[in-house]
Amino acid sequence: MKVVLLLSGGLDSAVLLYQLKAKGHEVVALSVGYGQRHRQELQAAGRVAGVADVRWLLAEVELPQVGALMDPGQALPDAPPDHPSQEVTIVPGRNLALLSLAAAWAQSMGAGGIAYAANYDDAAIYPDCTTSFAVAAKDFFAAFMQLRLLGNWIYTKAEIVEIGHELKVPFELTYSCYSGEVKHCGRCGACRARAAAFKAAKVNDPTEYEVQP
Numbered sequence: 645m646k647v648v649l650l651l652s653g654g655l656d657s658a659v660l661l662y663q664l665k666a667k668g669h670e671v672v673a674l675s676v677g678y679g680q681r682h683r684q685e686l687q688a689a690g691r692v693a694g695v696a697d698v699r700w701l702l703a704e705v706e707l708p709q710v711g712a713l714m715d716p717g718q719a720l721p722d723a724p725p726d727h728p729s730q731e732v733t734i735v736p737g738r739n740l741a742l743l744s745l746a747a748a749w750a751q752s753m754g755a756g757g758i759a760y761a762a763n764y765d766d767a768a769i770y771p772d773c774t775t776s777f778a779v780a781a782k783d784f785f786a787a788f789m790q791l792r793l794l795g796n797w798i799y800t801k802a803e804i805v806e807i808g809h810e811l812k813v814p815f816e817l818t819y820s821c822y823s824g825e826v827k828h829c830g831r832c833g834a835c836r837a838r839a840a841a842f843k844a845a846k847v848n849d850p851t852e853y854e855v856q857p
Contacts, residue, residue, distance in 0.1 A: 646670040646755035648746045653688030656761035659808035677704045681824045688819035725833035726768040739772035757792035763801045802844035809847045816850040830855035
């Protein structure tokens with residue numbers, strides 16, 4: 645089946661790309677600039693798509709400048725990824741908006757499915773990373789657009805690292821930091837979650853951090 649995958653450039657979506665390929669799907673990777681301060685992830689997405697040898701599309705949309713991920717004037721929380729302070733990094737409706745964009749691309753090219761990455765751990769903070777969101781979205785896109793919704797939301801981030809390690813995902817090409825700097829800052833929730841996942845999975849972390857999480 646041809647699948648349009650939302651490829652952020654982060655660890656989770658890179659692993660999902662390799663999972664879909666391993667299952668024999670024809671993957672088209674779609675990355676979206678939506679005003680995020682960490683546009684480094686889009687460059688990472690292009691690198692991952694290139695190594696995986698899949699078609700890569702880059703789209704630009706305008707979302708309301710809400711939250712610390714879009715407003716560089718807001719400080720990023722220096723706290724664990726599941727700390728309530730991380731709620732300032734929520735971008736309201738982001739996954740639904742990006743999935744709708746992926747669905748439009750999928751229908752335009754005759755694809756049968758769309759896919760997005762949302763690990764189980766993120767559900768503690770982000771409403772659109774919960775299983776209930778995934779189930780509702782799956783039903784919606786199946787009923788109204790005849791598209792299957794695929795994803796890895798049932799796995800923890802550590803489990804996703806384990807799967808990626810087995811599939812030989814080029815983790816060193818991915819980018820997870822919210823700061824938007826060249827190196828991962830090591831302080832933000834995304835860096836902390838990334839480092840903790842590699843440690844829990846007992847897989848070597850190739851990431852260069854400014855400060856070790």
